[in-house]
Amino acid sequence: MTDHEWLALAAPYALDTLDGDERAAFETHLAGCGQCQAEVASFREVAARLAATAPDVSPAPALRRRVLAVARRPRQLGWLAAAAALVLALGAAYGYWRERTDRRALEARVAEQGELLATLLAPDDGVANLAATGKPPSARLFWNPQRQRVVMAVFDLPPAPAGRTYQLWAIATGKPPVSLGTFNTGPDGRLTAAMAVPAGLVFDLTAVTEEPAGGSPQPTQNPFLVGSVQRTE
Amino acid sequence: MTPDHALVQRMAAGDERALGELYDRHGRAAYALVCAIVRERADADEVVVDVFRQAWHSAARFEPARGSVGSWLVTIARTRALDLVRARGRRARALEKAALLSESGFASPVAADDAPDRTAERAETQRIVTRALANLPEPQRRAIELAYFGGLSQSEIAAQLGEPLGTVKTRIRDGMAKLRTLLGEERT
Numbered sequence: 001m002t003d004h005e006w007l008a009l010a011a012p013y014a015l016d017t018l019d020g021d022e023r024a025a026f027e028t029h030l031a032g033c034g035q036c037q038a039e040v041a042s043f044r045e046v047a048a049r050l051a052a053t054a055p056d057v058s059p060a061p062a063l064r065r066r067v068l069a070v071a072r073r074p075r076q077l078g079w080l081a082a083a084a085a086l087v088l089a090l091g092a093a094y095g096y097w098r099e100r101t102d103r104r105a106l107e108a109r110v111a112e113q114g115e116l117l118a119t120l121l122a123p124d125d126g127v128a129n130l131a132a133t134g135k136p137p138s139a140r141l142f143w144n145p146q147r148q149r150v151v152m153a154v155f156d157l158p159p160a161p162a163g164r165t166y167q168l169w170a171i172a173t174g175k176p177p178v179s180l181g182t183f184n185t186g187p188d189g190r191l192t193a194a195m196a197v198p199a200g201l202v203f204d205l206t207a208v209t210e211e212p213a214g215g216s217p218q219p220t221q222n223p224f225l226v227g228s229v230q231r232t233e
Numbered sequence: 234m235t236p237d238h239a240l241v242q243r244m245a246a247g248d249e250r251a252l253g254e255l256y257d258r259h260g261r262a263a264y265a266l267v268c269a270i271v272r273e274r275a276d277a278d279e280v281v282v283d284v285f286r287q288a289w290h291s292a293a294r295f296e297p298a299r300g301s302v303g304s305w306l307v308t309i310a311r312t313r314a315l316d317l318v319r320a321r322g323r324r325a326r327a328l329e330k331a332a333l334l335s336e337s338g339f340a341s342p343v344a345a346d347d348a349p350d351r352t353a354e355r356a357e358t359q360r361i362v363t364r365a366l367a368n369l370p371e372p373q374r375r376a377i378e379l380a381y382f383g384g385l386s387q388s389e390i391a392a393q394l395g396e397p398l399g400t401v402k403t404r405i406r407d408g409m410a411k412l413r414t415l416l417g418e419e420r421t
Contacts, residue, residue: 056265
């Protein structure tokens with residue numbers, strides 16, 4: 001593609017209407033092209049102003065009270081506690097098996113589980129539910145910005161074929177995806193793992209793609225799991 | 234008046250009153266946008282609460298250099314509203330409803346029970362952008378609205394309208410370019 005042809009994708013990109021392949025290709029180009037970045041920023045302003053054409057509707061007065069309550073409501077554990085319990089159970093089962101063979105590996109494993117738990121239970125994490133369209137597999141991701149870690153729990157995902165791997169991406173709106181690492185599930189289709197987040201990286205979306213073994217610098221195919229990050233209360 | 238970004242700073246520091254003030258300034262615009270996308274008022278309430286929850290929790294990460302508080306909230310609101318429509322498989326239904334309103338496009342009220350007591354500023358913005366949009370050829374406006382309010386990709390728009398993909402791409406590109414010119418002229 002010539003530069004001019006890339007530039008033509010800035011408007012549909014800013015409008016979030018590029019199809020997956022085209023979007024991934026454009027994002028790769030965008031990372032290194034100041035002219036396209038400026039064009040995208042300019043069209044994003046135009047896109048944001050489209051919101052003003054929505055017909056005016058009065059919200060119910062009660063909505064204001066509900067909005068204010070988000071600042072007060074205590075943090076809900078729910079799924080988080082369940083995931084923590086799962087991690088503990090996995091750690092205990094694994095530890096029992098491991099005990100007879102290698103004490104040092106066990107200690108490392110316990111430390112890793114501790115890290116998982118600390119990441120899960122810290123008071124300021126974000127949660128993303130990653131879902132395929134309507135069906136398994138699914139994944140849940142916990143992000144702890146202070147510890148610069150994510151913990152992900154994956155369900156119903158068959159192990160990647162030989163020579164392939166799964167790769168987790170963090171995506172900040174308007175920026176190219178950043179790899180958080182590769183992973184594979186066990187024969188039971190499950191995985192609980194902690195991964196490091198590059199310092200200072202802030203993201204609103206996470207996605208999983210299948211990549212050649214060793215991972216790719218940028219996604220080579222459309223993600224089959226996508227979720228937006230929601231900060232927990 | 235406290236600037237918007239100062240309110241967001243106060244939110245980051247845990248000031249609940251700043252959240253209330255932000256809602257008073259931008260809640261109505263966010264609500265209108267969410268209604269236009271989800272088209273059910275009960276759903277719109279849920280989404281707007283989510284939008285301000287996200288704003289409250291991510292206030293510390295807001296960067297004034299990247300855009301105004303208004304467009305930050307609008308972006309969160311659009312993303313959340315489209316998430317809900319997609320998650321509930323409502324997209325097809327919402328689009329059917331929208332298609333019925335094709336003359337006025339998405340810009341048709343969900344319910345006509347509202348007193349026009351919005352702020353003068355919001356009314357002025359609405360007037361300017363609506364006029365700019367009305368200046369586009371109808372097929373361009375329609376494609377842009379399906380992308381922005383419907384959350385459709387270009388190939389989905391092509392399928393929805395029964396038009397070739399290349400035609401849809403040209404409409405979106407030309408329409409956005411013209412809109413930018415029109416809005417740029419209005420701004421001065």
